Amino acid sequence: MDDPVGRRDIAVFIDMENLFGGYGADVSGVPLSRILNEIHAEVKSLEVGSLAATTRAYANWGFKGMTTYHREVLENGVEPVHIFSNDGRASANHDGRRKNAADIQLVVDALTVAVEAPWVKVFVIVSGDGDFVPLVRRLQYLGKVVIGVGLSDGRAGGVSKLLRTVVDHFLEVRVGEDLLSPVPPVARAKADATATKPAAAALSSVPSDRIPSLKEYVATVVQLTKSHPNALKSGAVDGAVMGGLLRRRWPRVTYSDFDYRTLGSFIEDACKLPMFRPNVANASPTATPQPTTVTPPSLRAELEAVPPRISYPEIGPLTKVLTELTLQFEPLPFDDLSDRVGGELSDVPAEQIRLALRLLLSVGAFSEVGMDGLNLSGDVASVEDGISLVLDDAQRRARTIDRSVTKAEVEAALFPE
Known part of the structure; x- marks a missing residue:
């Protein structure tokens, strides 16, 4: 009986370093x-194979910038093979x-694979290395069919003429200027408004499913500060x-993919x-005076004891x-x-993260999506909205125990300077 799946x-074996031209270049393009x-598509058109038995990509996956590929690796079933250097010392020969x-x-x-899996008959070498x-x-x-794959961009390591000749088939993946070309530096973009207009115009606002380079992601931020005035607050970027x-704009990546916490x-x-960066403790002139009739530590303990019991994080x-x-x-x-x-906040104690999430869940900061999915409610669009929700809930708790306190007193009790 024939296999219906194939x-x-x-x-497939991918030489990542050859594709981005070495670790001294931008590795994320x-x-x-x-x-x-x-x-x-090439294998299908040649009618030489069916499905991939293994797809492996070789690189120093711990190198800064390589995390941009993590989602693509998972989505495409790629096995990342980490390559350690024989010598950890930096030198000209390190790469x-x-x-x-x-x-x-x-x-x-x-x-x-050729010896242990004789049924694998097509080998794809993604590299231009001779x-x-x-x-x-x-x-x-x-007795294997070998397909070579390279990128059209000359900065991607280049393709050996001999390698192109000896493989059974060679596939050149076209790479436009939007992928591996460097984006004008941010400093230049800020300094020269005239020079940045063409670059900003060239950046589309249409969502893209590809993975941008770090430079392109940075350039997008600069463009958005110019095209969306609401992205700035008091002259600074509103997170x-x-x-x-x-x-x-880039639904498949976040800042963490570029190794930023x-x-x-x-x-x-x-x-x-x-x-x-909002300073909650000093957000208003009324936040600094200390209450005269309420002892903050006592108030905090009383509020935490109101059913349902909660614990306030820092x-x-x-x-x-x-x-x-x-x-x-x-x-x-x-x-x-x-x-x-x-995982994103590795510098924050796990206990504090749990306290914060449980508090936000208790005060109604989340809305349910589907069967059991949670997302921030539409009323919490910023950090200030979330803090305000917590303080409003604390005032409600105070009223249930007949404590008359202002929002400033609650704030001083929960989040002392």
Whole structure:
């Protein structure tokens, strides 16, 4: 009986460093999904294979910027093969040693598959490196069809003429200027408004399903500050608004994919723009005076004891959790949401994150989506909205125990300076 799905008879091996031209270049501009889609279409058109048995990508996955590929790797079923350098010391030959290690591992894996999985008859080598010519010839000797794949952009490592000649088929993936070309530096964009107008106009506001480079993501932030005045507050970037705009433009990536822990650090360090940071304790002139009739620690304990009992986190972790939640666009169950936020805020104690999430759940900051998904309610569009909701709930708790307190007194009790 024929297999209705098709035999898994294709093996794909991707030399990532060759595609982005070395770790001294911008590593985040390789159109990985496009490459795999075109490989599938090419194999289908040649009628030489059916489905992929294995797809492996070789790189130093711990290198800054490589996290931009994590989602594409998962979505396309790619097995990331991490390559360690033989020598951790920085030197002129450091990249060379790491490159040799990647090439050797790729060759060993390809020959292992050829021997151990004889039903795999199509081998796809995604690289332009001429060092793979002996591998191609050995695979052909073993009766395999070898397809070479390279990028049209010359900065992507180039393609060896000999490699192009010896493979059975060669596929060149066209790469436009929008993928690997550098974006004008942000500093120049800020300094010269005239020079930035063409660059800003060239950046589309239409959502894109591809993965942008770091430079392109930064340029998008700069453009959005010019085209959306509401993205600025008191001359600084409003994280809640900017986060929403970025999600609409690049729905498949966030600042964390570029190794930044928070949106604020990305805006300030990568984009060189000021980030609006509300100071809850000093948000209004009435917040600083200490209450004369209420002892703050006593009030806090009394409010926590009102059913349903809660525990208030510190203001710093609560603010960070709220900032993270305003950037959360996928409804998740509570446990998954806790794991997601905890993964993003590795510098915040897990206990404080749990307290913050439980508090926000208790005060009605979340709305249910579907069966068990949670997302911030429409009333919580910013960190300030979330803090205000917490303070309003605290005042309600105070009224249930006949305590007459102002919002400033509640604020001083829950979030002392």
